[in-house]
Amino acid sequence: MSDAISIQNLNVWFGEHHDLFQAVKNASLTVATGASFGLVGESGSGKSTILRALTGLAPQWEGQMSINGTDLTHKRDKQFYKTVQMVFQDPYASLHPRQSVDQVLSETLHLHGFKDIDNRVNKLLLDVGLGPAFRFRYPHQLSGGQRQRIAIARALAAEPKILLLDEPTSALDVSVQAEILNLLCDLRAEHGLTYLMVSHDLAVVAHMCERAAVMRNGEIVEIIEVADMRAGKTTHDYTAQLLHASANRVA
């Protein structure tokens, strides 16, 4: 069986031809079907850019990317978004303030060509641990954690197999983070999902993933099993530095 995600020698640039900035340099990684893979590294190291390149939000790229064995071109079709969905960091920015939960979910379901929308909206709300009582609420009537649950419900609407998670709990309190991470674990088990997850928090990545890539300045310096990371078995100095800094926050 082919890998859920395969990225080979990926380069990504931003800007115009006379002023190009290379945000990702020759990155390669594979994520097996059903696995959960983390991306860690300092801010600006290119983690989000890899997710954005996959979803077609960073158009200037070279290299090979494939999803379930199918190579990606520079266009993403409807089928792609039925397989791959993304959840962003900021639940406050990612929901439209004038759209009710019902509108967000119904429209997304409609877009993906589903017919039994009413049932599906209720099912999605149950999936993310919110009852039908939340259906007609607006974003300002929801807490940060509830908003992130809606963002996850919206991503699940298409019944995707792969979720790209970009710091999904960084803006939340730790108590709410725990609920969302538990939810993501349950959903992965129930729906057989594959995760590619970005976080600056090593403890979060270690909790959620089996393997992770460590990034610095656009490059992947090391791909490491989480078990080895916990045991301090690193092969690159930078990974060791990162581990040390996150364990000893006070220099």
Add this chain to the structure above:
Amino acid sequence: MTTLLDVDNLWVRFPNRTGVFDAVRGVSFSLGRERLGIVGESGSGKSLTGRAILRLIRSPGIVEAGHINLHGENLLEKSEAQMRKVRGEKISMVMQDPKFSLNPVMTVGDQIIEAYRLHAKASKAEAYKKSVEMLEAVSIRDADRVMKAYPHEMSGGMGQRIMIAMMLIPNPEILIADEPTSALDVSVQGQVLSIMDKLVKERGMGLIFISHDLNLVSQFCDRVLIMYAGRIVEVCEADKLHEAKHPYTQGLLGSLPRFDAPRDRLQVLTRDPAWREAPSVEARL
């Protein structure tokens, strides 16, 4: 330990259409020459507590307290002009997001020079020299280049250090730092923390360190207040935070994924209505 600041029965209230929302509900604590952490979830009243000390709560918000004493002088009895002096000379505050605190259309250098000359009579050349020294004191290496730069050209870590440099100009006795490192990478966090640490140790400053990050506060501070729904539910020695007694504090700690000790499932906080009702714990030295 000498008490620098004593806060007695502080309330912050916001009148609204349906009544009054009490955001801070009767907290009492004191601060010495120490690193005092305030932790709690968002909305628990941490920032308002910090701002209320400096009387920075805007109308219609109301601040009430028995007293807020700085060296025994009640700040609540001071005129607005006297308060400006307190803010300029005695107590400084670093806000969470440096991008909102620096003026975007003025170079960093001009802003520091202006802040310095507000405080001390000095020629431009002297003020420039002093400003470069300030930047070097917060471990900014190419200070001359930074002086010419605009805030948007600075990274988050630089911006936060510049803010701290500006706050240090008056040599304050108390620094209130509201989530000063939350937006920074761990490597930069360490640098900013060691700057503040030096000030406490070398200048005998009192530091109020507001944060939602329990691990960080337990590593960095001397004492910690844990806030819940506008009240203090528990006070403890920072290095004993992991032995906390209150179920709320224990719940927060239990909800954290641990790098050193993997767990299958993260603990979820079940909130007891009694936590809001219990009187605020006194946190005096």
